[in-house]
Amino acid sequence: MFSGTLTLAGLVVRRDRWLLAAWAAVAVAVPLFNAYSLSALLPTRQARADFAVASAANPITAALLGPIHDLSIEGVVAWRSSLQSLLIAGLAGLLFAVRHTRAEEDAGRRELMAAGAIGRQAPVTAALAVIAAVNAAVTLLLTAALALGPGYDLAGSLLFSLTAGAGGLVFAACGLVTAQLAQSAALARSLAVGVLVAGVMPGVVVPDDRIGLLPAGWPRIAGPYAEGRWWVPLVPLALTVALVLTAYALSARRDIGAGLLPDRGGSTGPVRAGRLLRGPAALAWRLSGGQVVSWSLTLAVMSVGVGWVSASFDARFGDLPLVGELLGRLGRETMGDALIAIFTYVFCLVVACLTVVCALRPYTEESRGRAAPLLAAPTGRTRWLAGHAALGLAAPAAMLLAVGLGTGLGAGRPWAVLAQTGTTLLFLPAAWSIAALTIALYGLRPRLVVPASWTVVVASVAFVALWEAKVIGREVFLLTPFGYGHPTISPGPVAPAAFALSAAVLLVVGGVAFRRRDLMA
Template sequence: MNALTGTGTLLRLGLRRDRVMIPIWVLVLASFPITTLSSYQGLYKTQAERADFIAGVNGNATQLAFYGEAHSASLGGLTAWRMTTLGVTLLAIMTLMLVVRHTRAEEEEGRLELVGSGVVDRHAPLTAALLVAVVANAALALLAALSLAGQGLAGAFAFGLAWFAGGFFFAGVAAVAAQVTENSRAARGITVAVIGLAFAIRAVGDSSEGAGWLTWLSPIGWSEHVQAFAGNRFWVLAVPLVLGAALMASAYGLIGRRDHGAGLVPSRPGPATAAPALRSPLALAWRLQRGSLIAWVTGFAAYGVILGTMADGVRDLVGDSEGTQDIVTRLGGASDLVDAYLAAMVGLLAGIASIYGVQAAMRLRTEETAQRAEPVLATGIGRVRWACSHLAIALAGTLAMLLGAGLMIGLAHGAATGDLGGEVADELGAVLVQVPAVWLVTAIAVALFGLAPRFSVGAAWGLAGTFLLIGQLGPLLEVSQAVMDLSPFTHVPKLPGGTVTATPLAALLAIMVVLIGAGLYGFRRRDIAT
């Protein structure tokens, strides 16, 4: 055998396994640039209006920290400013999920050992995983570039290549992480930490006077320095591409330095007997999901501080642009600009929190297919009790995330306005009314797990992404109310600034209970690992 024997077969297998997830990621993310362009086209019709907006952006430290510096007042330049750093961050997350899924996760669950017993070289799984990630990144970058081609081919392809190069680099990071650790959770944690550090370094560099050089130390900052639709500096792409290739080569070198199933850094052996606090299914679920939940809660709290800090400057940033005021009002549903902005951001946070709810609920399916559920269920613990332990983490986790974000938004905004108690109460109320919609999305995932387990992962993620897309793009594109009503987030009050109606909240909670009951009933009746 040569070093790549079996790669083609594993590549086809990987693309087939991700035939639902990859198209969803690609289509959803590729829609962001063109919808952003369309919104700016309606908001700022003249070059002078766009120049005034950019002047406000580049003078606002919070905007610079979040999106980076705007380099051009053209429509393409505004789109690149808004979507480059955000897009590269999302591509990095997509890439790490793909690479770790087809390398360390497969090895951890024992499937690579079965595959390796055939005519497959040991390097083939890593090669196939990287090719799956590269294909997904290339398809996404190409679609994004083509959607912006009307603003100038050079700028459009600079934008698309900046996205691709960022994803390519983080594919190398994920490949190395998969060799260092013994389990997929740690590999994902390492890669997410690198992404977070890269974003933080870039944010400090962009928002701090005299610290611009820091952005050259950030992989996300490299994509920003391409300056699509402004400088179109294609030479900057060599940095992430060369370093990404070096990381991938290092990953290949590390394969030969470890045993199959092991990592370069061995895991510490646990105690021979479990502590009393770990002798229940809920304690086990907490032990398995605590790292992810703590990271999500911390991220939401940090994002809440940013949103609360930005709120007081929304009026200055929007200025006299009636189009921007109209968009913010449509998203937030309030007449007051600051209230509408905060309501829109809380709605976005709720949509993102539902992603965690699906992730935590789908841990049931992961434990089941990895055959870790069977030993637990072979004891005196029943199926429903075991499933409810992970469901409790999902529901309590989303609530904790939203409460943390609401508290931080209220504290940050209240400190700026001098009404600390009032703002905290308003923002906590704003996030609490979103909870039934978030829980309903989690309940859908549980129902799919119990009633249609083979399709549960793809369908749950697809529906969560669809609801998020409808909530964020529906008001901007003025889609029909019938389509908007498909999302549970359409039916919650928009606070602060709106009025609270109990009927839709009660209806969402009732549907949630029915779906959870159906999912638990289906799981109790069906075979394990079907």
């Protein structure tokens, strides 16, 4: 049943050694960065006390992170880093779990391995072993970094790291369970991410005295640099064991490639398509339209919350010089407007990432062998790719429109709806250029499109950080997709028009290249 587990674990590490290293590096770097930045920003106890009062007055901050009980610099850093560490460990763990279980079945490699000396539970066990090893390594590295770097208490640092690592294992185990339930990797990831969001954002509906029942409350109860409750990491570890046993039970009872929850991408459907499924564009919508709608609704709800908070931002933070100085750099009339500008830009960056996911759909269809039968029929290559490209261009428009309407309606000012909608749609050429670049890479070098597309997005985000740190100049920053939409820059019509034109050129390049190359074997 478990034969071949060590061999599979070694293969997993060899395949994803750079991803594992990046996961560990980010998980250690984020709390360490918070430690040094908050030490410089809040050097005195009085400054931390004022910061705690201001944070408690912010509904979003209070809901996500809870109140600051420990006013020591270690306690403030742990409060600030707890949700971030849980998100990093949880998201990386669940994506990794699905990647090496259900995604392997979708690609057909799991069935080939099952024909050899590989036990039925070996893939689940190998993925779990690698995830646990990475979390253990992050725990040790983060503990040493906090103790040797800023000089925090060793025991408190270990408890903070253990709580984050154990919480991440819970979501990784959720990924293993959803991989057994879902019929596709996309559906398994969506379900696991939904569990993650439900676990880390409960403060809106769950009272603070009951928050300990959910993952977001575990770091609060642990109190690593105050009370030091060492039994708290045992709770997520016990939940992890229960979820892993569930994953084992489901894996032992289902067929390879099957799942209890069907997915549109894996269902056969009727013999003849209906009127609404006649053409590549309709097929693209059936495959990815549900995701676009769910993403748009999620962004709309979050945007309404941001707009609602901004309406009372001045009254809550007007007397805090530190926040006023930070938000005043944006050149807005009120701090509420500055808050909306910041979050709108963040939402636009999220939309850009989701745009890449939509634009990669043709690659997914071709790599899984579903494009070849369609292209062997009267459907032409250009028409098939145009259907997916149309959805890739329409998706960011819908999501940006949802962000603009949400922030404007949440602010409660009629003029804000039009202003915010215009601001978000101004980012549309940048999102289109990213989608078009993905299509062009798919047509030119399909096997490199996934790493190359995400590298472009990560590099663009890095340029945002370099601009805000004043490392690069305005001219260089405006050459990146995220440059002209930054809240500190007043864009003219040239930059959006240039990115819209580049998107059109890249789409033509991708279409021509796709027509001339062979399909992936």
